[in-house]
Amino acid sequence: MKVNIKNGELLDAILPAVEELGKEKNQLLALKTRTILRILRPRAQDILELRGDLIDRFGKKDEDGKVVLDGTVVQFEEPDKDSDEPSDKAKFLAGQLELLSGGWDYPGPQIVAKDLGDTQVTGKLLAALGDLFVEPTEPAEEKESE
Numbered sequence: 001m002k003v004n005i006k007n008g009e010l011l012d013a014i015l016p017a018v019e020e021l022g023k024e025k026n027q028l029l030a031l032k033t034r035t036i037l038r039i040l041r042p043r044a045q046d047i048l049e050l051r052g053d054l055i056d057r058f059g060k061k062d063e064d065g066k067v068v069l070d071g072t073v074v075q076f077e078e079p080d081k082d083s084d085e086p087s088d089k090a091k092f093l094a095g096q097l098e099l100l101s102g103g104w105d106y107p108g109p110q111i112v113a114k115d116l117g118d119t120q121v122t123g124k125l126l127a128a129l130g131d132l133f134v135e136p137t138e139p140a141e142e143k144e145s146e
Contacts, residue, residue: 003110003131007047008100015040017128021111026119032109036132039108050099058092110134 005014018040022033059067060075068075079087086094113135126133 001110001131001134003106004103005106005130005132006101006103007043009130010040010044011047011100013128014130014132015044017125018111018132020125021119021121021129024119026117029111029115029117029119032111032115036108036111039106043104047099051096054092054095054099058088058095060088106132112136 015037018033018036022030022037024030055067055074058076060077062068074092076087076089076092079085079089110131111129111133113133
């Protein structure tokens with residue numbers, strides 16, 4: 001089954017869930033999660049770098065050209081009240097929305113219910129995995145022709 005993963009879901013839910021599963025004592029599950037993480041982490045890193053590029057492009061800069069933060073929150077220039085041009089914050093948010101709502105076809109293995117063995121996992125964790133977790137379906141019984 002082809003799995004399409006939204007970039008925002010990868011960062012917010014899927015990657016942390018796979019990392020959590022990788023901490024389990026089930027060695028076969030740990031091995032599979034390592035394989036999956038080798039695919040997910042570079043993609044997540046690319047997304048974070050592109051988000052950083054948006055921050056560099058639209059964030060308010062100090063005298064040294066560094067982005068101004070209030071704690072961990074990026075600051076933006078106040079928009080010119082006489083301009084019809086969108087604010088830098090609006091441009092940043094639009095770019096971030098485009099980036100995070102985009103998706104990609106995940107090319108790797110999925111976690112099948114049998115991979116869990118006797119590992120205890122919460123429904124919340126399984127939900128966070130999204131389509132990376134699959135439960136096998138029973139083949140439909142074929143009706144005999146009469």
